[in-house]
Amino acid sequence: MATTFISFIYRPASSNLDTTELLEKEYQKLYKPLAKFLFAHPEFHFTFYFPGNRIQFYKKKRPEFLTLLKQLIERNQIEISGGAYYDPLLPLLFTxxxxxxxxxxxxxxRQSLGKRPRGCSLFADCWDSSMVNNLVTCGFEYVFLDSACLPSKKLNLLPLIMSNLGKSIDIFPIYHNFIECTDNFVDDFIQKVEKLNAKLEKKGQVFQQTPDRILCIDLKRSCLESLLNEDKFSELAQKLAESETVKTTIPFTYKKNSGVKESVYVTEAINKSYLQLSDKVNPDDINTFYDLQESFETVKKLFSRILYVGMLVNQYKSDKMRKNSARDKLWQGQNGKGLLTTSAVLRQQSYKLLMEAEKILREDNAFKESLTCFDYNCDGMNEYICRMQNYFACISSVGGSILELDILKNTGNYADNLSNGNYKRGLFVDHIFTESQFEDYKKGIPAGDGIFSRVQYNQIKFSQSHHELQLGANALFGSSKQKIYLRKKFLINSTGMIIQYILRNESEKPLNAIFALESNIAHTKYNPDSLVYYNLETATDDQKCVIDTSKSLLEQNGNQFLSDIDSIRLSDTEGCISFTFEPNEKSHYIYYPLVSEFNNSPVHLSFVSTMFWNVSIEPGKEIEKTINFTITNLKKERKPKITQ
Incomplete structure (x- = not known):
């Protein structure tokens, strides 16, 4: 008689933000009652997946739970699935x-539970055909993949097999939305399984070879807690014990007793249920991680950073212990949650860990400051990488702006900004506006394209020894299409850089415009519940002005901007970092906070800080502006001791 084996699987996802309190709460509400249930029902089988942080937590805080798991493993009642330690998107990493x-x-x-895992679970079911070789090399016999990632004609409740370059691995399809926690859950579930089985028997010829098949069901945490709390799992276990056609098993036992498989080939896939996207993105457009990169600039920047630091760590040869320490930070920073969400908090945590990995390598006293040029983000155009004593920066040839700025002390990316659709936000984004366009720009309304903010700059001079970079771009301005040319020179040093601009009017008419330099400073420790805004100070003729950064300057000054500014200082008091902008000529200034939302909640905050000048240039003439940009470490304020 045909038997359908059910394999229940629970696969939590780890995060660098998981705390001891959260893991303890998960243990008390989920794992403790689940272990109690399994001991009470020895005929009921279950498959667990534990990311590395949970294994460590149980070893330190709940060793008795690991002892229970060992006993269940010895009874062949449960199976522990393997995977990647820090839940990265494996296909995106180096081998x-x-x-x-x-x-x-x-x-x-193996060390904690006494048995090496045979099956593998991939975070977000992120798959690439090259993973076959990695899984086989690491000793895995089968892998779990989302059924939605596999061809529907191959979903016959049988294991699949995929081969690549002479190696092969079994694939167990996982169904995510198979269980509905209804009042009549047990009967509905068994009827659903039997109905699916009967349907597949009619269409499939492969069942003539073997009557037994397997259905792997991935349980969500909320559903599993509900089934345990309402004691429906116990009712299901009793019902399955009486049934002759539906039983529970673990994948390893089924694989050992059944040899029938269907061949399949899957190139790329990802489980969309793990994505946390904004309402502006259609989930149907995201089928692979590479589609996600094209939709979100922030994801692409973090992915580029992960690959770059991975290259630094894997090529490091001087000190094995230092390399291992840096690699551990790298692997933590590769956690996939930061790549699958619009949350700036998770991304900044990854940036922090990646910068710590690079910092460990730099501390071997062999580090030398460098300016290099290569295609950093694989967009077909060269970027300029500044590895200075106090920071890491990436200068893009598109717009000539700084698209990444990681401070060594603070270890956060202060250029982690969301694109506004017209151009990429960063530091020293160049704009030239008409007066009407600038009126909209001051209010945060998209105003034209600013011309130079989206143009492709050409390299004029690149000196690695002198840490000097010169870029140039041509553009047409206004309705009369006046030809203008902008040359941008970077002189890079340990504590910042000097940026020189030369704007030339190459048309036959006078150029009257507004030249604006925009810098977007992202909040690296953004918490909407207890947000601490950056401190902003401006200096005019030795007079200091402190500005409330929770509101835009236009709101505070009645639609007026600041004039005759000698210097601007924006300070992150939490990170103990300040940024100082000193123009060689007095400038005008506007500022406003930029908040992005996801599901009606603020998730990302940047500070738009713009210096601008009214320029009037005769035909064939040019003007020059220079900005001295300095990064300074602040002393952390000590809280006074409370004496009793």
Whole structure:
């Protein structure tokens, strides 16, 4: 008689922000009652997946839980699935990082529970055909993949097999929305399984070879807690014990007793249920991670940073212990949650860990400041990478702006800005506006394109030894299409850089415009519940003015901007970092906070700080503006001790 085996799987996702309190709460509400249930029903089977942080938590705080799991494993009642230690999107990493994270979690499971995992669970079911080689190399026999990622004609409740370059691995399709926690859950569930089984028997010829098949069901945490709290799992266990056609099992036992498989080939896939996207993005447009990169600039920048630091760590040869310490930080920073969400908090945590990995490598006293040029983000155009003593920066040839700025002390990316659709936000974004366009720009309304903010700059001079970069761009301005030319020179040093602008009017008419330099400083420790705004100070003729940064300057000054500014200082008091902008000529100034929202909640905050000048240039003439940009470490204010 045909038997359908059910394999229940629970796969939580780890995050660098998981705290001991959250893990303890998860244990008390989920794992403790689940272990109690399994001991009470020895005929009921279950499959667990534990990311590395949970294994460590149980070893330190709940060793008795690991003892219970060992006993259940010895009874062949449960199976522990392996995976990558810090839940990265494995197909996006270098081979050394893929195999390293897989082996690290397998070794941890074997040491803690006494048995090496045979099956593998991938975070977000992110898949690439090259993963076959990595999984086989790391000793895995099968992998779980979302059924939505697989061809529907292959979903016959049988394991699949995929081969690539002479190696093959079994694939168990996982169904995510199979269970509905209704009042009549048990009967509905069994009827649903039997109905699906009967449907597949009619269409499939492969069932003539084997009557037994397997249905792997991935349980959500809310659903699993509901089933345990309402004691529906106990009712299901009793019902399954009486049933002759539906039983529970673990994938390893089924694989050992059944040899029938169907061949399949899957190139790329990702589980969309893990994505946390804004309402502006259609989920149907996201089928792979690379589609996600094209939709979100912030995701692409973080991914580029992960690859770059991975290259630094894997190529480091001087000190093995230092390399291992840096690699651990790198692997933590590769956590996939920061790449699948619009949350700036998770991205900044990844940037922090990646910068800490680079910092460890720099501390071997062999570090030398450098300015290099290569295609950093794989967009087909060169970027300029500044590895200075106190910071890391990436200068883009598109717009000539700084699109990444990681401070070594603070270890956060202050250029982690969301694009406004017209241009990429960063530091020293160049605009030239008409008066009417600038009126809209002051209010935060998209105003034209600013011309130079989107133009492709050409390299004029690049000196690695002198840390000097010169870029140039041509553009047409206004309705009369006046030809203008902007040359931008970077002189890069340990504490910042000097940026020189030369704007030339190459038309036959006088040029009357507004030349604006926009810098967007992202909040690296953004918490909407307790937000601490940056401190902003301006200096005019030795007089200092402190500005409330929770509102725009136009709101505070009645639609007026500040004039005759000698210097601007924006300070992150939480990160103990300040940014100083000193123009060689007095400038006008506007400022406003930029808040992005997701599901009607603020998730990202940047500070738009813009210096601008009214320029009037005769035909064939040019003007020059220079900005001295300095990054300064602030002393952390000590809280006074309370004496009793």
């Amino acid at each position: 050394a990082d893929r195999n390293g994270q897989l082996d690290l979690l397998s070794a941890e499971i």
